[in-house]
Amino acid sequence: MKKCNAIITLVVGWFLLLSGLSWAGDFDNYIMPMSNPVYTVGGALNNTFIRPVFIYQHLPSRVDTVVDHALGVKDLPLDGHVRGFAVQAGVSINERLSILAVKSGYINCRPDNVLGDHDGWVDLAAGLQYSFYYSPKTQTVLSARLIYELPSGSDQVFQGNGDGNLAPSLLFLKGIDKFELAGSIGFVIPFDSSEENYLLFDSWHASYEVFRWFHPLIEINHFYTIKAGDREGYIRKAVQDEGLGNAISQTLGTSQEDDLVASIATFNGCDLINLGGENSSEHRNFATMAIGARFPLTRWLTVGYAYEFNLTPEENGLFSDRHYVDAIITIPFSLDKIFGQ
Numbered sequence: 512m513k514k515c516n517a518i519i520t521l522v523v524g525w526f527l528l529l530s531g532l533s534w535a536g537d538f539d540n541y542i543m544p545m546s547n548p549v550y551t552v553g554g555a556l557n558n559t560f561i562r563p564v565f566i567y568q569h570l571p572s573r574v575d576t577v578v579d580h581a582l583g584v585k586d587l588p589l590d591g592h593v594r595g596f597a598v599q600a601g602v603s604i605n606e607r608l609s610i611l612a613v614k615s616g617y618i619n620c621r622p623d624n625v626l627g628d629h630d631g632w633v634d635l636a637a638g639l640q641y642s643f644y645y646s647p648k649t650q651t652v653l654s655a656r657l658i659y660e661l662p663s664g665s666d667q668v669f670q671g672n673g674d675g676n677l678a679p680s681l682l683f684l685k686g687i688d689k690f691e692l693a694g695s696i697g698f699v700i701p702f703d704s705s706e707e708n709y710l711l712f713d714s715w716h717a718s719y720e721v722f723r724w725f726h727p728l729i730e731i732n733h734f735y736t737i738k739a740g741d742r743e744g745y746i747r748k749a750v751q752d753e754g755l756g757n758a759i760s761q762t763l764g765t766s767q768e769d770d771l772v773a774s775i776a777t778f779n780g781c782d783l784i785n786l787g788g789e790n791s792s793e794h795r796n797f798a799t800m801a802i803g804a805r806f807p808l809t810r811w812l813t814v815g816y817a818y819e820f821n822l823t824p825e826e827n828g829l830f831s832d833r834h835y836v837d838a839i840i841t842i843p844f845s846l847d848k849i850f851g852q
Contacts, residue, residue, distance in 0.1 A: 537606075537647035539810065540720055541684065541691045545817040545835050546801035547714040547732040547782055549614045549636060551695050553601045554716075555654040555682040557609035557642060561600050564837035568593040568781075570622055571825040576775040577790050586826050591622035595783075597633070607642040613658055614783075618668045627768060631665025633783065634675075640682075650686030655679070656697070666769045669784045672742070673706030676785070680712075689720035699785065701740070707787040708779055709738040723807065728817070730801040734779065737795075740787030742773040781830040794827035803835070813839040 543562075544551040553560065570593065573586035597616025603609045614636035620629045638658035645652055658678040664670025680697025693716040701707035711734070718728035773786040777793035780786045803817025819833040 538650070538652070538684070538686065540689070540723075541686055541693075542718055542726045542728070542805040542807070542813065542815075543839055544693060544714065544716045544730060545728060545803055545805070545815055545837070546730045546799065546819050546833075547695075547712070548597070548835070549782060550658070550678060550680060550697060550712055551682070551714045551716070552599050552613045553609070553611055553640070554693055555642065555652040555684040555695075557603045557606055557640060557654070558601055559603045559609075559842040561598065561840045561842070562837055563598050564596070564835060566593075566595040566597075566833060566835055568595070568833040569831040570829060571821075571831045573826050574829070575777045575794065575826045577777060578775050588624040589622055589626065589829075590624055591620075591626075593621070594619045595633070601640075607645055609640050610637070611640055611656070611658070612637045614660060620668055626772070629665075629667035629768070631668040631670065632663070633668065634660050634662055634664040634670045636660035636678075638678075650684075652682075652684040654682045656682060656695075669769050669772065669780065669786065672769070672773075672785070672787055673740075674702040676701040676707055691718045691720075691726075692716070698737075701785070701787070704738065705741040705787070707785040708736050708740050708791050710779065710785065711735040711737055712782075718805070726805045726807070728801075728803055728805065730817070730819075731822075732782065732799045732801070732819075734782060734797040735795055736779050736792045739789055739791040740773075741789050742770060742787045778827045778829075781828055784829065794823075796823055797828050797830070798822040799830070799833075801835075805839075811841045811843065813841070815839070 538556055543554045570589050570591045572590050574589050575586050595616055595618040600612045601609050614634060616633050618631060618633055636658050640654050640656040642652050642654040660676050662671045662673055662675045677700045678697055680695050682695040685692045694714055696713040699710035714732045716730045718726045720726050773788035776786055776788050777790045779791045799819050800822055801817045801819035805813050805815040807813045815837050817835045821830055825831045
């Protein structure tokens with residue numbers, strides 16, 4: 512108990528010390544986006560923050576694959592859910608530059624049909640963001656971001672394939688009194704184009720401060736497969752050696768199940784997954800809408816909830832709908848204040 516109290520005292524003291532090193536909050540009345548959990552984390556502003564987030568996602572009841580007709584069925588049954596927990600963070604160098612850790616965490620995948628149950632870590636991703644236009648007077652921020660994703664995750668949850676990727680993007684924030692518009696547009700560029708898809712993404716956010724503690728929001732996210740990968744060799748060889756039915760049944764529940772999914776899927780998957788399958792471009796578009804709210808409880812703590820649902824046919828992805836619950840712990844300091852710049 513004494514050790515626990517000492518840790519709590521140290522953390523609180525550290526927070527209070529850093530609070531005294533903050534600059535004026537020019538954009539304090541605006542909130543961070545909720546959905547597109549990797550590529551919009553933190554938004555266009557450069558803040559020091561920690562974001563624990565919990566995601567509960569329903570899988571579609573059926574999915575479109577290249578083996579549907581061969582098996583004599585219309586789409587393969589799936590159903591089930593995915594649960595995930597992550598901690599994301601940003602460290603502000605100053606109001607124009609920050610370091611971001613945008614992807615981490617652990618996933619439980621629980622399909623009801625065809626696929627087996629799997630648990631595993633997602634890939635790690637981090638990078639830099641620079642605001643090349645920062646105007647408190649006009650309440651406008653334009654930022655450039657570059658994220659590197661390391662293929663460090665588990666293939667049991669469709670991670671870890673290829674040699675990683677780069678995601679350059681542009682982000683903006685525009686405030687109009689209590690109304691906020693924000694968004695981003697960017698690309699996912701794999702180092703191994705045979706293992707991952709080239710993607711375009713764009714996200715759009717609108718929110719309004721009804722009360723200081725209540726900001727309802729609406730967001731739209733879109734992913735587009737520019738160029739598909741080439742992960743079909745495995746299933747082609749397995750079918751030749753074993754026949755289609757045996758190839759699928761012998762692969763399910765093994766470490767090669769992710770290869771099977773990438774081989775037969777006619778889509779990319781969803782925002783957290785880059786399948787890299789040869790048929791990913793049959794259904795190039797994946798779009799969602801999220802509605803929810805953020806609740807700023809104090810200047811440094813904001814909690815949020817959002818419900819996200821598919822705008823494209825759910826059988827053309829691994830996403831039916833999703834619930835987000837998160838907290839934004841904002842620590843008002845920058846490294847240039849620490850080092851006296």
